[in-house]
Amino acid sequence: MSPRTAAVLRDGGGGPSLRDHLVAAAERLVAERGAAGLTVRDIAREARVAAGVLYNHFADKEELLALALHAHVRAAERALGPLPVAGTGGVEDNLRAIVRHGIALHRAILPAFAGLASRPKVLERFAALPNPLADGRGLRAGIAEYLRAEQRLGRVAAGARCEAVATMVVGACHELVLPPPGPLPGAAPPEVAPEVVDDLVAAVLDGVRRR
Amino acid sequence: MSPRTAAVLRDGGGGPSLRDHLVAAAERLVAERGAAGLTVRDIAREARVAAGVLYNHFADKEELLALALHAHVRAAERALGPLPVAGTGGVEDNLRAIVRHGIALHRAILPAFAGLASRPKVLERFAALPNPLADGRGLRAGIAEYLRAEQRLGRVAAGARCEAVATMVVGACHELVLPPPGPLPGAAPPEVAPEVVDDLVAAVLDGVRRR
DNA sequence: GGTGTTCATGAACGCGTGTTCATAATGACC
DNA sequence: GGTCATTATGAACACGCGTTCATGAACACC
Numbered sequence: 001m002s003p004r005t006a007a008v009l010r011d012g013g014g015g016p017s018l019r020d021h022l023v024a025a026a027e028r029l030v031a032e033r034g035a036a037g038l039t040v041r042d043i044a045r046e047a048r049v050a051a052g053v054l055y056n057h058f059a060d061k062e063e064l065l066a067l068a069l070h071a072h073v074r075a076a077e078r079a080l081g082p083l084p085v086a087g088t089g090g091v092e093d094n095l096r097a098i099v100r101h102g103i104a105l106h107r108a109i110l111p112a113f114a115g116l117a118s119r120p121k122v123l124e125r126f127a128a129l130p131n132p133l134a135d136g137r138g139l140r141a142g143i144a145e146y147l148r149a150e151q152r153l154g155r156v157a158a159g160a161r162c163e164a165v166a167t168m169v170v171g172a173c174h175e176l177v178l179p180p181p182g183p184l185p186g187a188a189p190p191e192v193a194p195e196v197v198d199d200l201v202a203a204v205l206d207g208v209r210r211r
Numbered sequence: 212m213s214p215r216t217a218a219v220l221r222d223g224g225g226g227p228s229l230r231d232h233l234v235a236a237a238e239r240l241v242a243e244r245g246a247a248g249l250t251v252r253d254i255a256r257e258a259r260v261a262a263g264v265l266y267n268h269f270a271d272k273e274e275l276l277a278l279a280l281h282a283h284v285r286a287a288e289r290a291l292g293p294l295p296v297a298g299t300g301g302v303e304d305n306l307r308a309i310v311r312h313g314i315a316l317h318r319a320i321l322p323a324f325a326g327l328a329s330r331p332k333v334l335e336r337f338a339a340l341p342n343p344l345a346d347g348r349g350l351r352a353g354i355a356e357y358l359r360a361e362q363r364l365g366r367v368a369a370g371a372r373c374e375a376v377a378t379m380v381v382g383a384c385h386e387l388v389l390p391p392p393g394p395l396p397g398a399a400p401p402e403v404a405p406e407v408v409d410d411l412v413a414a415v416l417d418g419v420r421r422r
Numbered sequence: 423g424g425t426g427t428t429c430a431t432g433a434a435c436g437c438g439t440g441t442t443c444a445t446a447a448t449g450a451c452c
Numbered sequence: 453g454g455t456c457a458t459t460a461t462g463a464a465c466a467c468g469c470g471t472t473c474a475t476g477a478a479c480a481c482c
Contacts (some may be wrong), residue, residue: 018460037329039438039439039440040439040440040441041438041439041440049460050460050461050462051441051461051462052442052443052460052463053460055440056459060440061440114328114329115247115326115330116326117245117325117326118245118247118248118325118326118327123392124392126392147419155421156419156420156421157418157419157420157421157422158421159417160414160417160418160419161410161413161414162419163410164411164413164414165419167386167411168380168383168411169379171381171382171384171387172375172378172382173382174382174385174386175351175378175381175382175385176382196375199375200372200378200379203371203372203375203376203379203418204379204418204419206368206370206371206418206420207368207371207414207415207416207417208302208358208367208371208373208415208416209302209368210365210366210367210369229429229430250468250469250470251469251470251471252469252470260430260431261430262431262432262470263430263432263472263473264429264430264431266472267428267429271470272470272471
């Protein structure tokens, strides 16, 4: 890209800066292939820019990847919208929506983070950014909060263990979306059948105790 | 290592072959640092052997890592022992034991697999080995089987969603053990307090429905 | 005791990586 | 129109990786 193009991208009052352009390119690749396998040259090629350019706008590769992951997560959250509000609708329907929300969030986000556990620097930088619902841990907090609110309204059992249930729900969503380690490690996480969601909700509602 | 030492290791009727010695060294490193970051030279150094030696005994690095992971998982399973048997003891105590089992298994195994999602070749080779309880998916099947057996005995509710509950339990164990993506990505997964286990069991038993 | 085979050694190769740097092209300003 | 500050370029660097190979040492056998 020529300096001219850069200037075009930079000025214009709110037009996208080249920095944003680079983050967007990285975000695209992160969504497609995951952040773990990306190289600086991959990102530069996607942005149609020489590799060295990145270092005019970011300290290093990790900073750019963290920003791309952040943008990706934020986009997913925006697309999914908020969790149900306690006191509105039925508890069972709300739980179903929550489970679907969790599955969709994990399906959208998990591949981007696959393999990142062994590269802590990106995760550190990512964690340092403002992350409302970042990594699913925020989702757990949101679900627990919803349950406690319903509990205050008397719509779920007074003795319910809200935190534990939230942990189980998030964990189940995570688990259902994890790709099986077979010979075809497809990039797309598996779909989840509606009956599975219903069973999950039923299990959360009723437990296993014989009555 | 000299060829003499190699011969010493090879013969002796049941003495460990150099191949086993290498797998054991790799297993040690896998347990300590995880399989993702290991290099051939790391493993060779741990085994006190030149790096090229590996290629006399394994096709490539992936084969050795898969075997090391396999050995690591089998060792963890052996150390943990079997799941409770349906019909013996109390259901609540059994569930507690199952949850503890799941947490311990994930704590022992998860770090070894951290970051491996982006390197499918190792996982493929690992999946091709005989894995009874390998990756936690087997644990899910075991828990579901236990619950169905209890159900047949009339000790858990006839309407209980055994598969869904198993998914939630495994997912919760996984979730509790996942290291928070903070500035200190310590190798050791977090401990889990006994009250958390109790809450989880209570949630599994009773659900959240208002009665 | 000589011969053949096995197998560890350690240096080397080829490649891909993140990162840097001198160069040159561009627009802004007087 | 000339000067200057920006900034993209693409070649280059240094490093670490998986892997290979000629060398030589040690044993087994006749």
